[in-house]
Amino acid sequence: MVDGSPGFDQRVWAAVALVPAGRLATYGQIAELIGAYGCARQVGWALRRLSLPSEVPWHRIVNARGCISLSLSREGSDWMQRELLISEGIPVDEQGRLPLRRYLWRPPPLAV
DNA sequence: TAGGTGACGGACC
């Protein structure tokens, strides 16, 4: 269903684009926002498929644990994400952890 | 075709 629906990636990117600067959203939030509750991993892949640089504010998406997902497979995009968030005023420590609850974005009740 | 992997999440310890 997820993969079969036309432009799943496009929906993810559209939802991510709703997140204002200086705010954070989780993969799960984005998934739920596009009607794909429980498919947080697919959201991750959608962002991974994203070619950088991108107009999509992908860096504002973190996991529910409140930290940047550090992975070697990201080829440094994780550290890039850290820099981008700091530049938007969100403090991120060496372990990629950040005050999620403080900057968490409240998604609109009605969306897509 | 089968099995391992992962930019996740939640329950547990």
Added chain:
DNA sequence: CGGTCCGCCACCT
């Protein structure tokens, strides 16, 4: 706090 386990589902050997 942190670490582990399990469910999840598309992707890649």
